[in-house]
Amino acid sequence: MKKLPDKTVERLSQYRRSLLNCLANGKKHIFSHEIANLHHITPVQVRRDIMLIGYTGTLRKGYDIQELVDLIGEIIDTDEGQNVAIIGIGNLGRALITYLQGKRSKLRIAAGFDINKDKVDRVYGGVQCYHIDQLEDTVQKENITIAIITTPADETQKISEMLVKAGIRGILNYTPTAINVPDHVYLEEYDMITSLEKVAFFVKKNSLTV
Amino acid sequence: MKKLPDKTVERLSQYRRSLLNCLANGKKHIFSHEIANLHHITPVQVRRDIMLIGYTGTLRKGYDIQELVDLIGEIIDTDEGQNVAIIGIGNLGRALITYLQGKRSKLRIAAGFDINKDKVDRVYGGVQCYHIDQLEDTVQKENITIAIITTPADETQKISEMLVKAGIRGILNYTPTAINVPDHVYLEEYDMITSLEKVAFFVKKNSLTV
């Protein structure tokens, strides 16, 4: 398979989620324009994405939802799944645990890490919280490949170095401090303020042109 | 000014944040490659973005940080600022309030809304929580232009309709349900699972090619 565009990977994840929802409602087949409506994009975009993963629908019934879900799973997931750690069990970290637990069985929140004595050795939403000093050991023991950083911003760089050293392969950074990691570690960063300011900018712009 | 690319707007917001940080540390001037390092992008990208907003640095000292911050402010902010509402004062809503309060003075969290009697009329992180029935009144009274949705996913579409009706101009949706809004309302959506699955995909891919 030739390499998938970044944006296609994102959309496949989104498609899968709404497709699972459809399945849960007893729906068996779906047309490209239906998927498109669920994600406010165009049907062409949907068909193109699906073409890129080599799936083929039927002309009159559209796509078989179960088959499509399974195929997206083959592409995104690994057979054994991957284990995820959350670094920093504060407001955001705990909210994330609540949100993620049970959503995607292939991505298991295997451990939390904090520095605060009150939090270490407690269990949050079913997730054991370890002291950050136990990072390297626990990452190996639990075979953790992905980490989500939700510590205070000034800890970010230090934490990311520890993660790389511990052998983590992918990092999702929610702190506002951008970090640098070696090429073999995949990094994704997101900051809510950026999104909010972007909305603010376009609201302002629209106001001017009304 | 010709219209700014979407991505440039995002980056300007990010630049500003790290520039404010530099200012706080007493730094007065900065080079494009320094900004680039802070955000792991290329210096050319930085210069191009800055060119697009019509700012000009000096050849030997680079950019005057204060001037650049002020100019980005003129572009992103409105003079009076904008007021923001958070709909759904749950785990994520409260985490967001904590995070956003005091960060950007021009974007003020003016109100929270919930349906739960225990939460209504309480104050969270300095933000008054109203019953969702008071949405329209409060939006007008407080001149709220932007809303962040953090309710359960199955409420999303209903909430978004209420927001549009109340005159909201921009929506930032953190629930996993995509919504449809009229053209005059700017919509930004983000789902953490998408980001996490994207990381998982690229970790898997890298594993294969190692």
Add this chain to the structure above:
DNA sequence: ATTAAATTGTTATTTTATTAACAAGGATAA
């Protein structure tokens, strides 16, 4: 005074992403 080094600003090029266009298939109904 001249050269070398560093940096900006800007245009050109390349890459990535989206959208348009349309052939082909197959159900339905006249």
Add this chain to the structure above:
DNA sequence: TTATCCTTGTTAATAAAATAACAATTTAAT
């Protein structure tokens, strides 16, 4: 049967974003 209507799959065209290339300028060093 034949025409009509939808739909998919795919290529072609367009648009958006990122990168490369490089002239111009200024300082510092020789």
